[in-house]
Amino acid sequence: MKNLHFAYLMTIGFDAPVTKHSYSLKCCPLTNERQKVENLTVTVNGKEVRTTDTDVYGNILISGAIPEAHTSFEVIASGEVQTGLDICESYDSEIARSYIYKHFTAMTFPGEKLTDVFKKSDIKIIETPYDRALYLFRLTSGLIKYQKGVTDISTTAEQALSGGHGVCQDYAHIMLALCRMAGLPCRYVVGMMLGEGESHAWTEVLCRGVWYGFDPTNNKLVDDNYIKISCGRDYHDCTVNKGVFYGFANQHQSINVSVIERNE
Amino acid sequence: MEKLCSKTAKINELLSRYGVKFGIYKNGVFKEQLFPFDAIPRIIQKDEFDYLERGLKQRVNALNAFLGDIYGKKQIVADGVIPEEFIFSSSGFLPQCDGVKPPKGIFSHISGIDLVQSKDNQWYILEDNLRVPSGASYPMIARELCRRSSPETFAHTPIYDNRDYADLLKEVMDHVNTGGINVIVTPGRYNAAFFEHSYFAEKTGAVLTTGSDLVVENDNLYYVDYNGRKQRVGAVYRRISDEYLDPMTFNEESVIGVPHIFSAYKKGNVALLNAPGNGIADDKGIYYFVPKMIRYYLGEEPILNNAPTYLPYYEEDMKFVLANFDKLVIKDVAEAGGYGVVFGSSLTKEKKAEFIEMLKAEPRRFIAQEIIDFYDLDIIDDDGNKVQRKADLRAFVLTDGTTKVWRSGLTRFTRNPDSFIVNSSQGGGFKDTWILSR
Incomplete structure (x- = not known):
């Protein structure tokens, strides 16, 4: 059994403003027999988002939209997970x-x-x-x-x-x-x-x-x-992030994950 | 009748003026062509229609039960009536829909069932269309124009009026509406059936819209009008296919869909007509199992028969298909619109050997059917002569609280005397279908 802290960061940069950006995210670990998730927070462009929605496979699904013009899309999910509770x-x-x-x-x-x-x-x-x-x-x-x-x-x-x-x-x-x-x-x-x-x-x-x-x-x-x-x-x-938006823009995506062990 | 037929050219001219056209894409170019109308109606006697009506209701009820089962408990698979690979490796099965119950539990609200009549007057089911069957608007408007050209024909013949289709359609939308307006979603002006979309909107009082005027907020669907005013939508008669419906759930590349509409539907906040995922029930491979479904779900014997069909997947059927190859028509289960249909007898020796190799390699991909000797209908050809041509009938079955069969239908015929394929996308024409009321 381990106590892990994770941070998942995904950034998409657009080289021109985009609008009416609809997104759906599957980036949240879910509590099950193997792992227990606590203090989960997800932010999209700095704003905290919450959901109770799941998809057909049982994954946590976060849906939303950013109507106004923006040039970056940043998702941060973080929290603590107890792993190895069962095999x-x-x-x-x-x-x-x-x-x-x-x-x-x-x-x-x-x-x-x-x-x-x-x-x-x-x-x-x-x-x-x-x-x-x-x-x-x-x-x-x-x-x-x-x-x-x-x-x-x-x-x-x-x-x-x-x-x-x-x-x-x-x-x-x-x-x-x-x-x-x-x-x-x-x-x-x-x-x-x-x-x-x-x-x-x-x-x-x-x-x-x-x-x-x-x-x-x-x-x-x-x-x-x-x-x-x-x-x-x-x-x-x-797919961690699915999105559609209006605008003529090239996009560049980067993902950064850090998982560290907490020793109490 | 003579009088009516003499007006054929006039009626076709009016149809063209009203924009009753059929668009097709060929080699990437969009072309609109007229859907030629032949004024000699297909006439179905009352008794015969009563029989068809019973059979069609039974079939559609079984198909709806099947869809509820497949996206629910999957009992028919557990009980071994349908082999699981026919369901779960079919592209028609949409896992995204698994466990999702549509409003009032109805999957196929508008079903287009294609039938043919053989020379010995037997009716056979050719295929079921449970996704977005089109075509009802053509006999509707043709009837309207025929009545105008020759009112006396209709005054003296006991024909059921078919202009009630719009009422039936509206009832179906209202029945499943979850609170809000009814809308018809079209992919747009360049869709093959755009005329039909606009005609239905006009006749049912639903709002005609494209996906870009619909938005989902807090899992509810709204229509945004020219002034930016939002109106809640309760039922969507969508004329775009599942794949393009919601880029968040299905094809991400779709620009004609509505992002997150599937979430709103999943939460029960909007009805979609027909329900997504219906493709699993009108798959040509599943067709073979429909009579079994009728027995399984309804405990009844099928009233209407399938055309005799063989499934090369079963060894016994494969043997039969190979032995009788020249007498059969082989269909690729993944294709539609008259494509992917091969008549065994039409192949050269080499092509035949090639085809049989393919059949053996992928038996699941094909069905084989005996060729039905069609009962030909009279038409008037381009030179004004009465000739006989192959025709089929698409019956429209609507399901709300009950199941109803529209007292008309789209009769399509081939204009080419050697062809068996009547699909409008292959250049056929159409007739009105008269159901006699006594």
């Missing part, structure tokens, strides 16, 4: 929901490469769902090399595997694709890690009726160094 997350919603996580999405649809990897693997001789998830997690870790700038947000699991390089998002998508080929319901997770300067992504798999977290990028099981923000079928369900 898994229970599956509270009705079983019906697991169907959504069982089937391929455009990002996780397997092509030749993934099919080939799956066929050549030892998955068939492994019996329990948890062991199968664990096996696919270890397998995924070694499939590609970590390298920034090779892939982007539109890169599918199949493309990342073919390219041989990628970032946390690609590792997570490849593991999702493999788990779905094995018939395991699984989901994409966006979160933060102790000591990282950016947000992170990993995979959760439903086995024994609960969700277990696997981080194929670091070849680590998800433990008390991880704070979960949101989850969904793939990257696109977890």
Whole structure:
């Protein structure tokens, strides 16, 4: 168990004023069996925002709009999280929901490469769902090399595997694709890690009726160094910021995450 | 009738003057074309219509029950009636809608059900359209103009008046309205069915608007008029597809939608007609299962039949399809508007082998149907001769507290004698549909 303090900062700079800016944010960690969130505050351009809204995946959703002209959009979420309260997350919603996580999405649809990897693997001789998830997690870790700038947000699991390089998002998508080929319901997770300067992504798999977290990028099981923000079928369900605005402007986004341990 | 037919040219001229057109995009260029009207009506006898009415109500009730189940408990999947991949890997299933209950629990308020009649006078359901079915305005205005050109035809024939469609539509909007005005949202002037959007607004008293005049504040939807005055909106008959409805929830690139409208809907603060997510029920793959749905949800035998359909997904059906390939029409489940339809017999040997490879690789993507020998209807061709052409019928079924079938419908025909495809986007024409009242 750890007491972590986090600050998530996202800034978008516009090179010309924009108006009627509608946004929706998924940037707030949620309290569950694994983690307890306290003193959460979120500000948008300096103003505190609150919400009781959640999306279909159970993520906290903050919606709003800035009608007047502005040249920057700054979101700060901060708070304290007790992590590692449990090793898994229970599956509270009705079983019906697991169907959504069982089937391929455009990002996780397997092509030749993934099919080939799956066929050549030892998955068939492994019996329990948890062991199968664990096996696919270890397998995924070694499939590609970590390298920034090779892939982007539109890169599918199949493309990342073919390219041989990628970032946390690609590792997570490849593991999702493999788990779905094995018939395991699984989901994409966006979160933060102790000591990282950016947000992170990993995979959760439903086995024994609960969700277990696997981080194929670091070849680590998800433990008390991880704070979960949101989850969904793939990257696109977890987009931290979605926005539309009026104006002719180029935008530049930067994200800065800090997670530190509190020793009392 | 002779008199009415002699007025065909005049009526078409009036239709064109009223802007009854159909826009299509071809190679990126927007072109508007007239939707040619043929004055010889399709006539449906009272008894026959009573039968159709019962069958259509039953079908739409089952489809609405299915939508409530799929975005709720998913019992039909748990009970193994429909394989789960047909639902959850279909692009028609929108996970964003999972668990969201629309006002009064109605998903498909306006359903356009396409039927054909075979030579032996059997009716078959060809497809269900539960998203934004268009076309009711065409027989409405054509009737209006026909009555004007030849009033005596209508004075002496017992035909149900079809100009009540606007009242039915208004009742449906009022029934689910959560407090506020009714609006019709159009993507704009360059949409294929813009005439229809404006005509319905005029006839139902709803406000015609584009997404840019609507705003969401505190999870309520408002219409902002020219003076900047805000009016709460209670029901939206939206003529834009789910994908473009709300850039915050669906396609982020959409500029014709309303940001956060889905949140307002999710909270029960506004009704959307039809409900988002209906695409899962009118998927061509799901079509196969509609008779099973009728038995499952209503405990009744289907009154109206599907065209005989095979699902290559099932091994047995795949065998049949391969053995009878030349006798079947194969449809890509993801395509609409008469695209992605292949007649087995029309393919060259090479193309056929290629197609069968594709079919084997992705069986889930296709359905195969027996070709129905259509009962042809008389039309008057460009040279003034009476000839026979293939036609279908789109029936409009409206659901508020009860389910009603509009006593008319859009009869579309192909102008090309060799074609089976009647879609207006493929250059067909239309007829009025008369339902006799005795």
